[in-house]
Amino acid sequence: METTELLEILNGIFRKVLKRDNIALTEDTTAHDVDGWDSLTNMVLISEIENKFGVRFTFREIVKLKNVGDLCHAIMNKTK
Amino acid sequence: MSFISLEFVLLFLLCFILYHLVSDKGRKYVLIAASGVFIGYFNPIFLVTALVVSLFTYGVAILVEQAREKKRDFRLIYWGSISCLVLCWIGFRYANRLTGDSGFIFPLGMSFYTFQAIGYLTEVYWEEEKAERNLIDFLLYMLLFMKFLSGPIERSADLLPQVRRLSPASYSMMTYGMRLIVIGLVKKLVLADHIAPYIDGVFSSMHTVSGVQLLMACLLYPIELYADFSGYTDMAIGTGMLFGLKLSPNFAHPFAAQTTAEFWRRWHISLSSWVRDYIFFPLSSVTRRWGQWGVAASLMVTFVALGIWHGAGWTFAVYGFIQGLVIVWELRTEKIRNKVRKRIGKRLFATLSVIRTYLIFAVSLVFFKAQSVSDAFYFLRSISFQTHASWKEINIGMSDHICIVAGSALLLILLYDYFMSKGDLHLRFEKQSALIRWTVYYLIVFAVFAYGKFGTENFIYLQF
Structure with missing residues (x-):
């Protein structure tokens, strides 16, 4: 799967979970850049992403994700 | 010894002057001695309690790291030590209630340094931090007098690098x-x-x-x-x-x-x-x-x-x-x-x-x-x-x-x-x-x- 395609799917998940239509993720996007993406919503997002791609992250893997680019790489590694 | 007391001002001035007079290595000893006096001045038992918790945490962190390297069960050591710290803290907290208000005093700063110890052990367990091998540095991280009584609860990643290289x-x-x-x-x-x-x-x-x-x-x-x-x-x-x-x-x-x-x-x-x-x-x-x-x-x-x-x-x-x-x-x-x-x-x-x-x-x-x-x-x-x-x-x-x-x-x-x-x-x-x-x-x-x-x-x- 290409990163652009992945970003489109992630955009959809983020918009649905965070209930905001103006989200446009890039690989450099961090939680600071997205309204509503904080410690309280992070795990709900991760859970939705896991369900969508049929993958499962460990707690340490989740904590180490620093931006959307890291998330994309983690998903691509798991779905290889 | 409160921050707003003559005793603290005297201790602080003495510590401050010595700190800026001695060598780089000497600074650690000045701070650790001042911290010891500061804590022990309240009650020597408080100093003993803080030292026991610090030494325990210092040793356990090294054990967790060594057990991981030798592929032994480091999880048991980690969870066992966390349980010990938490039970010890709860024991001190509830001692008065359990003994029918016997006048037992909860050691000052214990909630703060116990949480600092648990945080540090967890970071070592998660492999985010290396276990500190220098005992003086670790004791400084745990007992520094300016944050001993009521925090801030410091993270090892923030404070340990600073105490390793103390400078004026x-x-x-x-x-x-x-x-x-x-x-x-x-x-x-x-x-x-x-x-x-x-x-x-x-x-x-x-x-x-x-x-x-x-x-x-x-x-x-x-x-x-x-x-x-x-x-x-x-x-x-x-x-x-x-x-x-x-x-x-x-x-x-x-x-x-x-x-x-x-x-x-x-x-x-x-x-x-x-x-x-x-x-x-x-x-x-x-x-x-x-x-x-x-x-x-x-x-x-x-x-x-x-x-x-x-x-x-x-x-x-x-x-x-x-x-x-x-x-x-x-x-x-x-x-x-x-x-x-x-x-x-x-x-x-x-x-x-x-x-x-x-x-x-x-x-x-x-x-x-x-x-x-x-x-x-x-x-x-x-x-x-x-x-x-x-x-x-x-x-x-x-x-x-x-x-x-x-x-x-x-x-x-x-x-x-x-x-x-x-x-x-x-x-x-x-x-x-x-x-x-x-x-x-x-x-x-x-x-x-x-x-x-x-x-x-x-x-x-x-x-x-």
């Missing part, structure tokens, strides 16, 4: 630190200590005072607690700066928060970020399959734990429970709040939200302050909103002089917080001419001596 403070760091100490003194002596006796009076005689006085005490207590605890924190951080150390911030203008969730990102940050990283994140990771309900359950457990951290008894558990419940409610009603914001405008909504967050915190603090849950409920039930109350009732016994002094101090503190939120006020202040700077210094020092209430050495968070 730069001139600007020293002046910054001294300014913070003076600001802390203003918060504590000119505001908190002036209003504290009257608020204490209302809480201790809640069955006889009027409903309006209960309302005023409820509304004023968050201010007292903030002035007292952030005043202590400013002094701790400022003292650290005089030794070239940057301690973690604990407050970020909390009364500007628009939601309780935001409030807890601004209030007692070193504790709230600790429970977030070591309780909420792992719990919400385990429960993430439950979606919003998993987050809600994790939040409730986390905030009840945060409440219980403050002390034995249901009052603190209820205090934490209220915080968790409000944040869950805020999560569930975000859509409605967004609609209201659109309808009434951003500015009005923000103002109302700030007031709402303050009021919720003030109500929850009644449980924090009251002796029992039934007392807290009585307090809240008896609050009156009658509008024809006399000024004597509204000022809860404070003289006009105290109202003016404390009111002016509060205004100045809120202005200081406001400007600090817009950028570092200290850095802008440093660029002013010497005449302006020294005029302000003299005015503040004069205000502290002229209007400060001396004679009360204790800080509220000392009991935790």
